[in-house]
Amino acid sequence: MKPSADTKNSSNRIILDAMGGDYAPKNEIAGAILAAREGYEVILTGKDNFIYPHIKDLPKRIKERLSIVSAEDFIRMDDNPSESLRKKRNSSLGIGMQLLKEGKASAFVSAGNTGAVMAFAIFILGRIEGITRPAIAGFIPTKNGKGIMLDMGANVDMKPENLVQFATMGVNLSKVVFRINSPVVGLLSIGSERGKGNSVVKIANEMLEKTDINYYGLVEGRDIFKGIVDVVVCDGFVGNTVLKASEGLAEFITSSLKKEIKTHPVSLFGSIFMRRVFKKLKEKFDYSEYGGAPLLGVNGNVIICHGSSPPLAIKNAIKLSALFSEKKLNEQIAIAIREAKK
Amino acid sequence: MKPSADTKNSSNRIILDAMGGDYAPKNEIAGAILAAREGYEVILTGKDNFIYPHIKDLPKRIKERLSIVSAEDFIRMDDNPSESLRKKRNSSLGIGMQLLKEGKASAFVSAGNTGAVMAFAIFILGRIEGITRPAIAGFIPTKNGKGIMLDMGANVDMKPENLVQFATMGVNLSKVVFRINSPVVGLLSIGSERGKGNSVVKIANEMLEKTDINYYGLVEGRDIFKGIVDVVVCDGFVGNTVLKASEGLAEFITSSLKKEIKTHPVSLFGSIFMRRVFKKLKEKFDYSEYGGAPLLGVNGNVIICHGSSPPLAIKNAIKLSALFSEKKLNEQIAIAIREAKK
Numbered sequence: 229m230k231p232s233a234d235t236k237n238s239s240n241r242i243i244l245d246a247m248g249g250d251y252a253p254k255n256e257i258a259g260a261i262l263a264a265r266e267g268y269e270v271i272l273t274g275k276d277n278f279i280y281p282h283i284k285d286l287p288k289r290i291k292e293r294l295s296i297v298s299a300e301d302f303i304r305m306d307d308n309p310s311e312s313l314r315k316k317r318n319s320s321l322g323i324g325m326q327l328l329k330e331g332k333a334s335a336f337v338s339a340g341n342t343g344a345v346m347a348f349a350i351f352i353l354g355r356i357e358g359i360t361r362p363a364i365a366g367f368i369p370t371k372n373g374k375g376i377m378l379d380m381g382a383n384v385d386m387k388p389e390n391l392v393q394f395a396t397m398g399v400n401l402s403k404v405v406f407r408i409n410s411p412v413v414g415l416l417s418i419g420s421e422r423g424k425g426n427s428v429v430k431i432a433n434e435m436l437e438k439t440d441i442n443y444y445g446l447v448e449g450r451d452i453f454k455g456i457v458d459v460v461v462c463d464g465f466v467g468n469t470v471l472k473a474s475e476g477l478a479e480f481i482t483s484s485l486k487k488e489i490k491t492h493p494v495s496l497f498g499s500i501f502m503r504r505v506f507k508k509l510k511e512k513f514d515y516s517e518y519g520g521a522p523l524l525g526v527n528g529n530v531i532i533c534h535g536s537s538p539p540l541a542i543k544n545a546i547k548l549s550a551l552f553s554e555k556k557l558n559e560q561i562a563i564a565i566r567e568a569k570k
Numbered sequence: 571m572k573p574s575a576d577t578k579n580s581s582n583r584i585i586l587d588a589m590g591g592d593y594a595p596k597n598e599i600a601g602a603i604l605a606a607r608e609g610y611e612v613i614l615t616g617k618d619n620f621i622y623p624h625i626k627d628l629p630k631r632i633k634e635r636l637s638i639v640s641a642e643d644f645i646r647m648d649d650n651p652s653e654s655l656r657k658k659r660n661s662s663l664g665i666g667m668q669l670l671k672e673g674k675a676s677a678f679v680s681a682g683n684t685g686a687v688m689a690f691a692i693f694i695l696g697r698i699e700g701i702t703r704p705a706i707a708g709f710i711p712t713k714n715g716k717g718i719m720l721d722m723g724a725n726v727d728m729k730p731e732n733l734v735q736f737a738t739m740g741v742n743l744s745k746v747v748f749r750i751n752s753p754v755v756g757l758l759s760i761g762s763e764r765g766k767g768n769s770v771v772k773i774a775n776e777m778l779e780k781t782d783i784n785y786y787g788l789v790e791g792r793d794i795f796k797g798i799v800d801v802v803v804c805d806g807f808v809g810n811t812v813l814k815a816s817e818g819l820a821e822f823i824t825s826s827l828k829k830e831i832k833t834h835p836v837s838l839f840g841s842i843f844m845r846r847v848f849k850k851l852k853e854k855f856d857y858s859e860y861g862g863a864p865l866l867g868v869n870g871n872v873i874i875c876h877g878s879s880p881p882l883a884i885k886n887a888i889k890l891s892a893l894f895s896e897k898k899l900n901e902q903i904a905i906a907i908r909e910a911k912k
Binding site: 306369371381384385416417418421425426427429448449450451452453454462464465466468469470471472473474475476477478479480481483484485488508509512 | 648763767768769791792795796812818822826
């Protein structure tokens with residue numbers, strides 16, 4: 229995660245949807261400024277008069293790395309994706325994606341409506357040749373550090389061959405982000421013995437055994453956070469549900485602990501000393517570190533951030549997307565998919 | 571959860587698979603003894619010479635509540651369920667299930683091989699009329715206390731009508747265990763807006779809207795632990811994965827906290843004060859409270875315990891099964907399924 233931001237190259241020019249996100253454009257602009265301070269060029273799409281006041285007084289060397297491409301419309305978090313695609317092509321999202329398509333920058337980052345980002349990406353950029361379904365890849369905390377899980381919700385009702393392609397995309401992502409030479413892939417199922425799973429998983433398992441992928445086999449839900457594999461592959465329905473259930477559970481455990489602490493004066497005293505421990509835990513589960521989830525399988529470098537992303541997450545997503553560009557992640561995926569077809 | 575164990579009635583006679591479980595027969599026998607002390611009669615199935623030494627020296631009033639039905643064979647945790655069904659009918663599981671079928675007791679409890687328990691239950695007891703697929707119901711911790719989630723892994727590749735039946739079974743379970751008059755049901759999906767989900771969930775959602783069930787609508791993974799619904803309905807693949815991922819995550823969070831505490835002397839001091847807080851948290855997530863997960867939809871009262879169940883969990887599963895019998899849970903489910911068909 230450290231592209232050489234200071235050496236000027238096109239990898240470091242990123243488009244940011246300034247109007248997408250729960251706290252847009254505030255957090256988005258703040259994130260862009262953080263990135264600019266580290267040498268990245270950011271093209272902000274959105275309403276001029278919303279954005280310009282935030283950047284006009286910046287020092288010249290920062291300000292010259294930020295540019296605005298005006299977009300009159302924007303897509304709300306609860307707008308219908310396909311309707312947005314029909315009616316809001318001149319939104320900050322639509323214009324940003326179009327700029328990426330035209331090669332005006334190396335990547336596009338948005339903390340906006342996930343469904344809409346996917347719809348625009350597929351429609352405007354198209355899919356990488358050979359890929360039938362894109363996938364959203366998530367970075368998950370594990371006992372060894374971080375792992376990758378996909379699909380996190382781009383698609384449901386998968387065919388076995390989609391899951392095999394997710395494995396290929398996950399492997400290439402793992403190589404780029406974690407510099408693992410031969411990432412180990414597991415297929416999520418309800419048991420680790422061969423033959424466990426639903427009809428799609430069973431066939432995908434047999435298909436994966438025949439690939440060149442460093443395939444571990446089936447893994448269970450409880451293995452996800454153990455880090456026994458580098459890449460966990462699953463259907464978007466399962467991935468999304470597990471992701472959200474995990475977020476809910478982590479939040480529940482934390483709030484339960486805090487509640488208990490409040491009710492016991494003795495524990496409150498203890499909690500003062502526990503503060504550092506909680507902080508460390510929070511860092512481990514903090515998604516801001518990587519900033520966002522890459523949308524893999526489309527013909528362009530797209531990162532989707534959490535709607536409530538703080539500026540730090542936006543900045544890190546920009547950095548991550550620059551890394552993908554520098555390491556030619558999509559080209560690697562395209563080659564791997566072609567090779568797999570042979 | 572307090573059937574009147576002292577008033578002698580047939581609800582209080584339970585069959586326990588003494589040889590099923592990671593620590594069988596030790597924990598199973600110890601659990602049976604705890605139950606006998608509370609007035610329950612337990613029929614233990616398994617090897618005489620394994621079981622008898624553990625109970626022969628008990629006080630007469632406890633001992634007379636425990637009986638052994640000899641079973642020469644037993645099913646291992648990793649045995650193939652369908653093969654076991656063919657070859658191990660004289661196992662502690664097979665004989666126990668047969669005793670239930672013959673009405674020798676009101677329920678059957680096992681901490682053994684889940685797949686085998688299901689296979690024997692379906693084959694020997696059959697399904698409740700109108701039910702096409704049984705489901706395993708789990709008790710989950712929520713902000714309001716406990717909730718129900720099903721299916722936890724009895725079946726995969728569901729049809730929409732199966733999910734609707736799960737809702738009916740879950741409602742009746744919730745009424746009996748939590749005494750809720752009109753339990754609220756949610757259908758697990760990847761978003762809470764109508765139209766979100768995979769093809770099966772979308773149809774099930776429309777079907778559920780037309781039932782008499784107190785139906786909330788779609789819920790997301792993050793809602794599971796919030797307790798906004800009393801019953802969460804899902805496919806067994808999703809339920810099992812979420813359950814195991816949650817167990818894995820809770821274990822990961824706890825071990826991360828403990829690891830952090832160890833590395834910081836100041837935190838170690840703090841942790842002494844935090845002990846009570848951790849204990850409370852552990853209780854909240856402890857599955858022993860209800861002992862096991864009911865297998866719903868079969869013609870008999872069957873509870874499946876965690877393989878590593880401590881004696882307390884075994885005892886509580888026995889108590890729970892007696893409650894089901896007393897409240898005629900299966901009869902209630904059968905009536906509700908018949909009513910729904912009208």
